[in-house]
Amino acid sequence: MMAETTQKAGIWTAHVDEKSGRTYYFNMVHNRSYWELPDELREQVSTPLIETLREWDPDQAARYEQEQRERTATEADEQRRRREELLAAAAAAEQQHDNADNAPSLAALxxxxxxxxxxxxxxxxxxxxxxxAPKQGDDSGDANSSEYLRMVRELKAKDRDTEGSGSKWLVR
Structure with a gap:
């Protein structure tokens, strides 16, 4: 039965019992501990985080941090250099384009x-x-404007006659 339970488990950690000094294995999925494990599950056992932290070396961490800083500094310098090259190339291409196309485009304009x-x-x-042409030939333009004025006068006269009725009219 123990073999069935351990095969289903996924996360194992190894611990040492303070009283007896024996190593026991804790299954974090089932929250159970075992004194012995089958050989096929031993590779799944990881050391607890506290043990990993105890093995931490400050000198090694300092070297790692220094390498990271140097790497990011060189990457930033490389990016800056590439950006400056691209800007210089773009400016040169624009200047060349302006010089080559300025005369034809100015003439075309x-x-x-x-x-x-x-x-x-x-x-x-x-x-x-x-x-x-209307002034010399027929007076159709004047006829249209005089007809419009005549219609406006008639509407004004009707409006005066129907002052009390409150009717309104609009002229465009």
Whole structure:
């Protein structure tokens, strides 16, 4: 029965009994201790954390910390160097791009501005000719505006007549 219980267990720690000096094994899953374990479960046994801490060497820890600091410092220096190289390369590429493309883009910009000015001038001439055409030919523009004014006068007259009724009108 003990073999069945120990095979199901997962976490084992080894301890020493203070009175007898014998080693016993504690199963942390089942909260049970055993004096002997089968050989196949001995590899699952770990030393307790307190024993591991007792074996701690401050000199070794100091060396480890120093190595870690040096490693992070060199990694930071390497990252800084790579970042500076990338920034310098990007600045050089941008400068080269600006020098190479500045003249054509400036010429293209001037050409586009000239085309836009020509279109604007053509629209202005067209508007001026359209504005002068009704004055020379028929007076359809004046007829429309005089008709609008006549309708507004009629509405005002109706509004004065129906002052007490409270009707309102809007003109766009």
């Amino acid at each position: 001037r050409e586009r501005m000239a085309i836009a000015a020509q279109k604007k001038k053509a629209e202005e001439v067209q508007r001026m000719s359209a504005a002068q």
